[in-house]
Amino acid sequence: MPIAGRYICGMFRPRVTLRDVARRARVHTSTASRVLNPATRELITEPIARRVTTAAEQLGYQPNPNAYSLKTNRTRTVGVIIPDIANPVFPPILRGIEDAFAESGYTAVLANTDNDGDREGTIFQEMLARRVDGLILATARRRDPLVDRCLLEKIPVVLINRTVDRGDVSFVVNDDTFGIGLAVAHLAAMGHVRIAHLSGPLTLSTGFSRHRGFVRAMKKGGLRAEPKRIGVCGGFTESEGRRAFLELRERDRTFTAVVAANDMIALGCYDAAREIGLRIPGDFSVTGFNDMPFLDKLQPSLTTVRIPHYQMGAQAARTLLARLNGGLAAVEHVTLLPELVARDSTAAPSRRTRRGR
Amino acid sequence: MPIAGRYICGMFRPRVTLRDVARRARVHTSTASRVLNPATRELITEPIARRVTTAAEQLGYQPNPNAYSLKTNRTRTVGVIIPDIANPVFPPILRGIEDAFAESGYTAVLANTDNDGDREGTIFQEMLARRVDGLILATARRRDPLVDRCLLEKIPVVLINRTVDRGDVSFVVNDDTFGIGLAVAHLAAMGHVRIAHLSGPLTLSTGFSRHRGFVRAMKKGGLRAEPKRIGVCGGFTESEGRRAFLELRERDRTFTAVVAANDMIALGCYDAAREIGLRIPGDFSVTGFNDMPFLDKLQPSLTTVRIPHYQMGAQAARTLLARLNGGLAAVEHVTLLPELVARDSTAAPSRRTRRGR
């Protein structure tokens, strides 16, 4: 068993504990504890408090979080469960979480699930075993047993990016409906009329509300969201985007623009277009969603909808902190506004395509 | 103070402890502890052991890691310090670490430093305050005070991606010298002779050894690494790549290829080339390093050197685990082999450029 302590200048120094601080300040440990705890500091008179703080400083005292946790049942640790950190939307979310936690004393512990339900369950259990104080979930499906469990067991949780159908849980999401509206309006303003949509999985709130947003925006713009011009991807992936695009073109060859549910699906359209010899934006325009890195370097650069990922992470962390500190805080629903980033994958429909082919 | 326990079926159930398990199995807690600890299980007879394990199962016992940590001074937690998770080389490294830790009971806690020395120090302190059992550092400079401290204070540490000049610390890195050799050989085989290098910062082992690798590979190939054809970037960034490329072209206009120290620097060359109206690979070829995502989608797609990032993370985690479990394990140096990914940014030098301009 390792003995608490560290090597300093080659010498082993045992860890300094609260008792050491108390001894040096010639007070009782509980007094020292009260001084060092902001919530109880006011109970102690100024001169004694100062004796304690200077003693703590001189000794380089660092409280033992394990002792604190054992006593209080709070670990100041939050679990963050995401599908895959290699998906470029998540790094900025994570940075936002990390930065928002920075001053609070909380630490985020990350885990990836690869959208695998079993793995989600395992990781959830492990997080509980680790006694996290709360969870930030980016893995929610519209009906999600994990979220149900959190609510049932009163585990503080905030959903991020995706939400669930039941409304009694806090979440921080992007305004997907509005975002898709931006894309549709952008295309409509350029003169597009026959606009197609390649949606994400409708079991995810992102896929669902972008799909709904598309239908609504078309209607609002006086355009028709034809069923034959709507394709559903099994996942937000390039390969699904490619597949769905080719399938779409089997059904309809008159569309002049595609609103993809995310950037990867849009990339799939790029692949398919290259394969069958269509030009972007000459033969059709494409929009993505998320504005992941390097889209500006594509040929053509991809018009997309930018989501404030960093702010999303930061806001989720703040919402969870409020719940963690305030006890039973109200359920919070935060929706962030995205913005359109117009690039070269969208242009006015050409004469040829405008007529239909 | 929250009471340990959870809501199950709407009812609050206090946390089951080792004592509960022992009571149910009608043994002493110490016996139950010995059964549940693989290292001491053999001390207990089979029938009693079984009584304990079934009791634990029936009660759904989950050991309290805080109590364990308080008692043993081991948190089964490892700090991972990286420059920035938004840099696409780090997500796969992290996945490798996470997966390698999965079965071990260890958890990685991530922190980003943005290559800021002060922040590194702060985070280091916080990690120690959290009582991590060890560290994986991806932030090392060739001379690094943090690494020195770890060695001085005997904190188990493994460096990853970058290493330090002193050799008495474990690390897992890519073979940068070899990797650059692949790029040079690839270009030389295409007929390039006047090859330039845009290096990274020479204070980082990656920048330094890629630079050295370039000089060596040129010599080995019977080519001359002219000083005027070597530029140094202040960071592995696109803007530095752009700046260094333009500066390079001030000094020399006869090079037919650029070996960039990483992909971002190569992207900077793309930017500069577009600005001054040079064609890639028509006017000059470019190679990158790392093979980050979406390079195949660039125009032209970027020839680069692929590093096994995932394996790098997994290996670093394994090396650290060996040290953590085995006590004082030997210092390990692991070097992984990269491979060339030939794409469209490299081609034989054109007649025009071959003559020099």
Next chain:
DNA sequence: GTGAAAGCGCTAACAT
């Protein structure tokens, strides 16, 4: 082979 007992470092109810 198993039980008894101490204690890791801290907080908080209670006592003064």
Next chain:
DNA sequence: ATGTTAGCGCTTTCAC
């Protein structure tokens, strides 16, 4: 306003 005391849940030495 400060001290006393008990105990969070576990491991581990010691005793039988």
